[in-house]
Amino acid sequence: MRVETLHLGRPEHAETVGDLYANHALGLTRLALVILGDRESAEDVVQDAFLGLHRRFRGLRDPAKALVYLRSAVLNNARSVLRRRRLPSWFAGTYEPPVWSAESAAMLGDERRAVMEALRRLPTRQREVLLLRFYADLSEEETAQAMGVGRGTVKSTTHRALGALGRLLEEER
């Protein structure tokens, strides 16, 4: 049986969804994990992003921007998960994702746990911009595309976020 592969546009951009998954799913899952704090949710949002890409790939104006689409989708899906977590649960109490939990401290060490807790206290946009710029190592332009904002916004948000994170870490001392 031959599997039908999905080519994302012209031959020179003939990267399949499978290729993208093989090359980027792990990195995107790690990014989602850092944002969300638990692996299952991270895997879910990344797989959703790839499913969304598959459904929309023919409608992509520039198939070469599939990776931009994926990054944006991961961020949007992660925001949805975080919004749902803020809803009060009638029995389960406030959910504490494993990465931020006491268990994780044993794996990460106190210093890293403190950084992750401070990061979690930042506003969503500040947290995202820091992770895209300094964890995913995206340029300001790539970060702007992924977040759907202007490059100037990325620059100013980065500056504010670094200051805020620094202050939070100082409070920890």
Added chain:
Amino acid sequence: MNAAEERVVARLRDAAGAVGETVGEVPPFPEARRTGWWAPVLAAVTAAGAVVVTAAAMTVGVGVVAVGRAPEYFAVGDEHDVVFRRSDTGQETGRFPVPEAGLRFGLLASARDGFYVSASADACATRFFRVRLGPGGEVARAEPLTVELPEGTRPVSMAVSADGARLAYGLSRCPGAGANGVERLGVTDLAGGGSRVFASHREGMVSRLSVTGDGRFVAFQRTGVEVSLSAVDGREVPEGTVSAWRGVFGVKSGIPEVWVLDVGAVGTGTGGGDLGAARRVELRAASDVPMGMHGVRISADGRSFTAALGPVHSDGKGTGVIVRFDAGDGGQTEVLHRDGTSGLRLLGGDASGDHPLVLRGDEIGTVGTDGYRMLLRVREPTGVRIAW
């Protein structure tokens, strides 16, 4: 960027990198084995006709399950209370609040004789309680248990044998005690006293514990093991083979697996044990079962595993299949339930092993001879603590 900002960035990179590296592999591409998924028309059907698909898919391929009656009560918990409810109506019948101010409940498990819950007041002082219910589901008795964990450790997963005689738990180091170190699994004889801790030479933790009825065998999954991606190779795919799909998508791992340890005798003076002696069982699903495992449990008699397979999307949708496997060779023996529209996660099961508890979107339910039955709806399904 000034020097202070550079220091913050360095710390951020270090911490986020450490968190990210806890993921060494990703699941295979969603629903990769369903070749029909590739057809865009199916994607359109999924989006537009989900309700219609549900009715059809729910009745396809359902096997015969559930020998005895489902438990009469189940327990759901948060940090402050464990609430007991009737399984047929969801009505609350009892409540066990934390017995001391400052304590917070943690893990929850069940056996035929009651419910078991861990609690801690700080990062490294865990206590255990057993709660027995009266005939009306009210809390009849709650008692502390004598369980001595190795110094500097805390439980991160827990299971109880059906007779309530053995408590098994995965261990990690307490916060502030450095990196987690090697995998450790503890078993305590609740009836006669004494504990035994099994350790391996691998770094990481054991999770998703389940125990046979007599407490002799503990099944678990392992975390923290790095698996690298392989290069993408050929596209020629023999129908339904796992390894071929791994080749297409470049994921080296992805085959469902579970580990089983014979804990043997447990008691005062039995000493430690080697977790490395655990046996790995590869679960070999049929070609029409989608990949991706979300929970696995060993049966009470130790002869089979029940696992939830198939993709689960962030909105809860997906393709969930509850499958039974032979514990000896890992071969699929029975499909207990298929859900064509929602992903399923296996949360637990009763002492008989015949009534799995599953998370389906924002619902918690069970799978029986009459298919899926909802027990309750939750607003925050992630991290839910439930047992019956």
